[in-house]
Amino acid sequence: MKRIYLILFLLALTLFSALSTGFYLLYRLVYALALILVSSYIWTWISSWGIEARVERRTSRAAKGENIEARITVRNTSFIPKSWLEVQEMTDMPGHLEGMAIGLPSRGFRSWKVSTPCKRRGIYTLGPLRVTSGDLFGLFRRERYFGDVHTLIVYPQIINLHHFSIPAADLPGEGSAVHRSFSITPSASTVKDYTYGESLRRIHWPSTARMGKLMIKEFDQGPSSDIWLFLDLHWDVQAEQEEESTDDYGATIAASIARKYLDAELSVGFVAHGDDRYVLPPETGPAQMARIMEVLAKGKAQGKVPLEEALAQEEALYSRNSSVVIITPSYREEWIFVLKELMRRRIKVLVILVEPSSFGGRDSNLHLSGNLARNGIPSYVVSRGDDLSAVLSHMYRGPQMAEVFPGHPGRLL
Template structure:
């Protein structure tokens, strides 16, 4: 209702431009000079300017009148890099044709600009497709559609808005990473080692005869009906191998803009790794410290993948928790059955010590470090790279503009270093 009232008020307003102010000043000078000198030339100029203003004003009113706009085909979900297509139909219900009507979508998607100019015959309509490129993940809005009519001299303009604002969630880009392998040979999928549990867990492994004291929640009714006797479910502790992805969204270590920013690179890699390991039927969990603390326990299945993608889409690089504190907060989660993949642009060294402690406890670690300086930030990652090398922490190194798929292959990026000298040292040790 409020949006409709605003749109109606907007249709009533004709806005003068800067050119109108210049014409108004010129008109005032012509009138004053004509009255002071009596020259006919100034009176004629006054008449011409007045007629121009009146005609321009009426032109805008006529061009804007009796227009109706419809929008169809707006999606609710998109992915970074997708092109959103929406069909716009403009109807001219007036007997006069419309010329050079400007039409644009007021979407708040970063990087979106521009529109089209449309001319429509009398009592006709025009239909076209608007293209909106998605460059960053997040929750955005499409619409409303703004229609602007101008006169031939651009003295006046009149605009109005049609339609509603529709939400759209832009999910992170997902890349295929066939060459990425975590540094362990102990990961398993469905055939992983399981441990029996006396408690009810999400992992039901088999059925057995009902035993006195079993709760009704343990009874497997389908098997009971088939076997003709009470059967109870047996549970285990789940898969022995879990993949955890930790994304560092601390605002103090971010740099770059739009899709060429550290947080977009980090989230793209996180989403790609989640997809890869979920597809391998491994349980995957997420930890991200951004504008909020985003946490999802390790689970399997497409539902888990969808939940993580939603979290990654909404997470903003506005966190105030350094990586070393994030590791300390969630350290109890990770045991000898966990593989932790850390994605960070942080050039600090203190978090490397925390990772060493996790490795000592049997947690398998992989670090993907972004070169902050290559994104326009301040901070040399050479010291943290050397510290990880000395402690035997597997690492990948990503610069702005790198081919992520190539860099996240064990041949292209494992133990990568930020300098040519470090690269030579690594190659010499292979």
């Protein structure tokens, strides 16, 4: 638009000079500038006339790391060719491709695929489609919009946590007694001979091959009846580097743990204090998983309540049969005192520390692992770039000090 102001300034200056001097060449220059302005304006309107555009998209839901594919089609229904059009889909989604410049022949069309990577979980808007026309001199631009605004939900990734478990033996007041279960749970205890009528899903194939007969897995009932996931979304402790953030890692961990235990038919609840207070009471089944995923996609790390206050506010949610998994990048020590109070009530507590300095944060929370260990609170540490399935298969005990039970993957020492 700066060019139009320059042309108008030159036109006014030339007209003033022509009227002052009466020099005929200046009058010709005035006519030429006026002709350029009028023809450019008309050309811009003609270029936007007779245009149709649409976007075809197969899904409105995806997971972080996936690509959302769409097909954009722009058609010229008029007999006048379109020499320059800029096509861009309006969206607040990070990583979305910029507009594309095209030309269209008389009654022709262009169609192409657009693939957008889902780099961050969240709820985004897609559309409408903006088609911009202009003149050859870049003096005028006209925008037209096609289609409606659609919502895209990007869920966190889900990682298979085969060896992750919530320990019971290390917690105060708990014994190591194990009860057998006829249901499939996350904790395989032993194997036994197959009995007619038992589910084939429980067959342990390595033992079957070794023994030469069908062997099936027996499962523990698990450490508790209810599992609560507490995701820390306090804004002041978050960190981000190269499109990877502590809150996205936390959401992935929460989703993965929820899937593991809900698949085992255990009750899982969820709590987070972010841009809003999110509380999902413990329930079982696919519907609960869907609710947790919706909240994880929606929740933003904009919480104003620090972890120690949020934990204290939600103490009444937990019963003696609860296990609470806290996922946090916090480097503050105050919240550990709240966990000690939960443990005094015989509530099982597990902490997953997301290390903020690995995401470019100013502080580290590795010093908290020692404090947690001294208070009998098991913990895991996750850093940027870690294989989550691997680091969540053993507790953090400092450098080169993580162990698991021999022969029992996921059973923590």
